[in-house]
Amino acid sequence: AQKITQTQPGMFVQEKEAVTLDCTYDTSDPSYGLFWYKQPSSGEMIFLIYQGSYDQQNATEGRYSLNFQKARKSANLVISASQLGDSAMYFCAMSAFTGNQFYFGTGTSLTVIP
Amino acid sequence: SQTIHQWPATLVQPVGSPLSLECTVEGTSNPNLYWYRQAAGRGLQLLFYSVGIGQISSEVPQNLSASRPQDRQFILSSKKLLLSDSGFYLCAWARDPGQPQHFGDGTRLSIL
Numbered sequence: 001a002q003k004i005t006q007t008q009p010g011m012f013v014q015e016k017e018a019v020t021l022d023c024t025y026d027t028s029d030p031s032y033g034l035f036w037y038k039q040p041s042s043g044e045m046i047f048l049i050y051q052g053s054y055d056q057q058n059a060t061e062g063r064y065s066l067n068f069q070k071a072r073k074s075a076n077l078v079i080s081a082s083q084l085g086d087s088a089m090y091f092c093a094m095s096a097f098t099g100n101q102f103y104f105g106t107g108t109s110l111t112v113i114p
Numbered sequence: 115s116q117t118i119h120q121w122p123a124t125l126v127q128p129v130g131s132p133l134s135l136e137c138t139v140e141g142t143s144n145p146n147l148y149w150y151r152q153a154a155g156r157g158l159q160l161l162f163y164s165v166g167i168g169q170i171s172s173e174v175p176q177n178l179s180a181s182r183p184q185d186r187q188f189i190l191s192s193k194k195l196l197l198s199d200s201g202f203y204l205c206a207w208a209r210d211p212g213q214p215q216h217f218g219d220g221t222r223l224s225i226l
Binding site: 044 | 146148156157158160165171173204210211212213214215216217218219220222
């Protein structure tokens, strides 16, 4: 069975500092994708970054990077130079290439302090 | 570019009334489509997904149903709403399994 674990219910970071949001996963599928989404208080789910299980390099998208450690089954999100607008819920998710189920973690609430 | 539209944004319904939420995707063909529910302060629960017209898979038994009458249209329905159906409903599409899902803006459903 697939499982996503986010152990940090809430995180605080000073503006302009970097922050790491943790995510571990469990799967028996050899091929899968890992994702991070941002959900502001308005509710929409915003796709941030994607990492394929066979990708050799860690994914980066602007200020977002995904620290992918396959052996440890972790896919941590790193946000550099935090901004006030980064305050939101962040969800880690996983999907096998052979299935349609998308498994979400319980989320981490990030608050950026001025 | 692809866009996904979901409506209404907010809905207040009495217990026992019917429900119809609609989602449409533009700019792509034969997308995989999904309905999720999010309870307050919780993660997302997959309700239904569809890989093609008329093909619906249900993940959670409940009094909700889904239909896909057209390639890019996905509808979530109920004949009689329960109090427990309250929540935030999100529609999403993806090009293929294992690829990023892209979400609509969601519908906040309150049952009175």
